Amino acid sequence: MATYSLGSSDPEIARLDAQAEFLRAPTRVLLEASGIGPGMRxxxxxxGLGHVAAAVAELVGPHGEVVGLDVDPRMLEVARTRTEHLPQVRFVEGDVARWREDRSFDAVVGRLILFHLPDPVGVLRHHQQALRPGGRVVVLDYDIGxxxxxxxxxxxxxxxxxxxxxxxxAGADPTIGSRLEPLLAEAGVEDVEGFAIARYLASDDPVGPAMLSGVVRSLAPVMVAHGLATEAELGLDTLATRAAASLRSTGSVLVPPTLAGAWGRAGLSRR
Ligand SMILES: C[S@@+](CC[C@H](N)C(=O)[O-])C[C@H]1O[C@@H](n2cnc3c(N)ncnc32)[C@H](O)[C@@H]1O
Structure with a gap:
């Protein structure tokens, strides 16, 4: 298993929360379009912190069920506390490359996870075999390009x-969002379709500089260790302020990473 490049420190948890809020509406649109609906397992x-699990719980309703899988116990602990009001949600610890349950699922979803995996197609194949025939495979990921x-x-x-x-x-694939449809097809998923959602942040919108400096902060140890930048160049303590001033002075819109979604019907499920 590859090491997750961003960790689960307090600032990283705060960054994931801010990112999840930013992605809430596009995620909902993509999940609805993917065919996730009432009663599904x-x-x-x-x-992670269970943001997608909670969004899926709303779509499947009280008669559905959501199992959130993550390798990081700290993330799961936070996710459990936050979803106590959703009895249809539970969390399990495990590696997505190996974890399997006896009961089949109606759908498997994953947001911002393929990005971090050394063998995304292998993981998609593995989980299709745990779907009921015709079950949905749904992936959402960034194109940071x-x-x-x-x-x-x-x-x-x-x-x-x-x-x-x-x-x-760090071994991640930051433009994987652009290739979700061919990846699903390569994994044997049928009737694949999808689309991506872009945002444009005005030059005086504080959200853009805050997100930019947050991800740079999380990746700073990787940048310095690989000689990509020095701590002095990054200037983490003032980066958000400088980025905001720089965007304003150049009158530039910040275009955040595109969130892409792709989905289809399991072609390798147990028959
Ligand atoms: C960027 S976060 C995304 C969290 C959540 N899906 C979201 O969109 O908000 C990636 C998550 O994948 C988890 N992860 C990375 N590699 C994993 C693996 N091999 N098995 C299980 N979880 C993994 C990390 O612990 C982290 O919580």
Whole structure:
């Protein structure tokens, strides 16, 4: 199993919460389009703090069930406390590459997890075999290649390039969102379709600089260890303020990573 490059420290938990709030509406749109609906039994891969598990719980309703799977016990502890009001949700600790339960699922979903896996197609094949025939496979992931400023702010664009390089240095695949449909097809999923959702943040919107500096902070140890940047260049304590000023002075819109979704029918399920 590859090491998860961002960890589960308190600042990382706060960053995931902010990111989840930012992704709440696009995630809901993509999950609804994917065919997740009332009464389904759904597995959420790499559930983290349980944000997707909670969104799926709303769609499956009280007669459905959601199992959130993650390798990090600290994340799961937080997820459990936050979903106490949702009796249809439970969490289990395990590696998505190996974990399997005897009872079949109606759907498997995963947001921002394929990104971190050394063998995403192998994991998709593994979980399709635990779906009922015709069950849904649904993946949501980032295309960080979309991250940039328009018409152009040098500081933001330098940080965007560093973020891409650091994820790659850590063994992650930061543009996997652009290839979700072919990956599902390669894994044997049938009738694959999907779409992506982009956002555009005004030059005076504080959300963009906060997100940018948050992810740079989480990746800073990787950047420094791989010689991509020095701590002095990153200047973490002032990065959000400098990025905000730089975006304003260049009148640039910040284009955050695109959230892509793809889904289809299990082609390898137990028959
Ligand atoms: C970026 S977070 C995404 C969390 C959540 N899916 C979301 O969208 O908010 C990635 C999560 O995947 C988990 N993870 C990474 N590799 C894993 C593996 N091999 N098995 C299980 N969980 C894994 C990490 O612990 C982390 O909680």
């Amino acid at each position: 759904v597995l959420d891969l790499g559930t 979309g991250l940039r400023s328009e018409p152009g702010d040098p500081l933001t664009d330098r940080m965007a390039a560093l973020i891409l390089a650091a994820f790659r240095a």
